[in-house]
Amino acid sequence: MAARSAGVLISPPRHNVVFGGKGDLVFTIGGTIGEGSIAGFRVYETFNGPRHEQVVAVWSTETAELQGLVVGSRLGNIRTGAIGGIAIRHMSSPSVRTVGVIGSGQQARTQLEAAALVRRLDHVRVYSRHEQNRCTFSAEMEQRLGIPVEPVDSPRRAVSEADIVICATTSRTPVMEAAWLKPGVHINTLGPKTVDEHELGFDIAAAAHLIATDSLEQTDAYKAPFFLRGSPDAVRLVDLAAIVSGRLPVRQAHDQTTLFCSAGLAGTEVLVASKLLAASGGGKAPAA
Amino acid sequence: MAARSAGVLISPPRHNVVFGGKGDLVFTIGGTIGEGSIAGFRVYETFNGPRHEQVVAVWSTETAELQGLVVGSRLGNIRTGAIGGIAIRHMSSPSVRTVGVIGSGQQARTQLEAAALVRRLDHVRVYSRHEQNRCTFSAEMEQRLGIPVEPVDSPRRAVSEADIVICATTSRTPVMEAAWLKPGVHINTLGPKTVDEHELGFDIAAAAHLIATDSLEQTDAYKAPFFLRGSPDAVRLVDLAAIVSGRLPVRQAHDQTTLFCSAGLAGTEVLVASKLLAASGGGKAPAA
Incomplete structure (x- = not known):
């Protein structure tokens, strides 16, 4: 919310790709710009099945490093x-x-x-x-x-x-x-x-x-x-x-x-994933 | 190519999200529809840094199962x-x-x-x-x-x-x-x-x-x-x-x-990743 107020949150609307009658892949892509900034996305699907996994990925825009990936629906x-x-x-x-x-x-x-x-x-x-x-x-x-x-x-x-x-x-x-x-x-x-x-x-x-x-x-x-x-x-x-x-x-x-x-603000999953990855030691957190 | 000829390849143009002057995240999203079909994407970034990782993800559209993730630039x-x-x-x-x-x-x-x-x-x-x-x-x-x-x-x-x-x-x-x-x-x-x-x-x-x-x-x-x-x-x-x-x-x-x-046909990374994951035993391949 602070990043958004400061005008440094990148949060375009979701991007959907339709796979015929099977369902969609839905991407929320976003992040921050400026000091210690990050970029990434969450993706989920609407296919028909017993289990659903989401993927969140985070990059540092400062170093281009892939900070990490989070799989599962809990983060969302x-x-x-x-x-x-x-x-x-x-x-x-x-x-x-x-x-x-x-x-x-x-x-x-x-x-x-x-x-x-x-x-x-x-x-x-x-x-x-x-x-x-x-x-x-x-x-x-x-x-x-x-x-x-x-x-x-x-x-x-x-x-x-x-x-x-x-x-x-x-x-x-x-x-x-x-x-x-x-x-x-x-x-x-x-x-x-x-x-x-x-x-x-x-x-x-x-x-x-x-x-x-x-x-x-x-x-x-x-x-x-x-x-x-x-x-x-x-x-x-x-x-x-x-x-x-x-x-x-x-x-x-x-x-x-x-x-x-609640509509789903893009970039927020990426920020949460970045903090989780940093806290878990599984990724290196950008400065912010 | 066979899937494309048969009209069952989903291959929209790339989707870019711009992160200010830092660079872009670029998504190639695609897959197949019909029997044994799969869906997924490749994503890469254009940030400034010494190392660049791409991510490819594959789902079965039949079961909604995430077949797996491939990280690195070799697959592309x-x-x-x-x-x-x-x-x-x-x-x-x-x-x-x-x-x-x-x-x-x-x-x-x-x-x-x-x-x-x-x-x-x-x-x-x-x-x-x-x-x-x-x-x-x-x-x-x-x-x-x-x-x-x-x-x-x-x-x-x-x-x-x-x-x-x-x-x-x-x-x-x-x-x-x-x-x-x-x-x-x-x-x-x-x-x-x-x-x-x-x-x-x-x-x-x-x-x-x-x-x-x-x-x-x-x-x-x-x-x-x-x-x-x-x-x-x-x-x-x-x-x-x-x-x-x-x-x-x-x-x-x-x-x-x-x-x-060569322009980069969407869905092809997803098909290659699906085969690699199946061959490596790291994922379960859909029927096709």
């Missing part, structure tokens, strides 16, 4: 979680205590974990369509975070008392209504958000006083238009980096609602 | 050499015996090696600006191929008696003239070939009866236009795969000259 989840945590840190009220989660996948886990790192949480409720999944999520996250994580049997029960809502589903239709939410709530949406398929409805966007995303390049480049395209709320979409750097204010009143639309 | 050279060898096999006269090489780098080596695999060569002459380089090339290739490889002190001496010419330089201006060449010669050009920077001049193209490339997608997508753009010879550029599949004839008379412009 950590990075998306980290960005969600930054959104929560800079957009939610410091006094938030309860989180409502809809969805029980890896994205829901890393978002919640990041929330717990930036806010003093005391209660979490989770809803997911399958009881088994929400119970597994609950048990696992309770142990990991050391606070109660309660599985609930409706999305409304998950979010109605929450100060923060994490929506991380694959749903193509809205999973909650603005009317269910507390005033002053902050929402992170991770799932589908195109005009025709979106896990949150236009009512949520309309109710939000501030709507931000990590990558305006990406929301502008969605194959199907971003869900706010054509709505009066589209022009209100702002860059998270501008909030983080203090150039945009967040809340003028405690009952104002905020919405963060 | 092997693949470019292999395509050059296919051009020589299908475009040069079967009776060719002598090769003239201009350039002494890795591309020159793999092109010559491939030529020796598809034709019964008895003599090679090599020119390169630095005497040391052409002597090293000569000694190394003589040992590898078991035929005389003679370093010569002018490009004209290298090519004037050659049945095959391999031009693999980084020169931005023509390194030979059409008038120096024997009738019936076949030429592979590996180096720069844009309108403003080209290792072969327009006279060579004008003299050629047949001009082919491995990737029309790539020559169409060069940042600076392909060197024949705007010339009357541009429309004569044909696809090597059409020659290989027998759909286009090569020589009607023994004195007709042929020119192959």
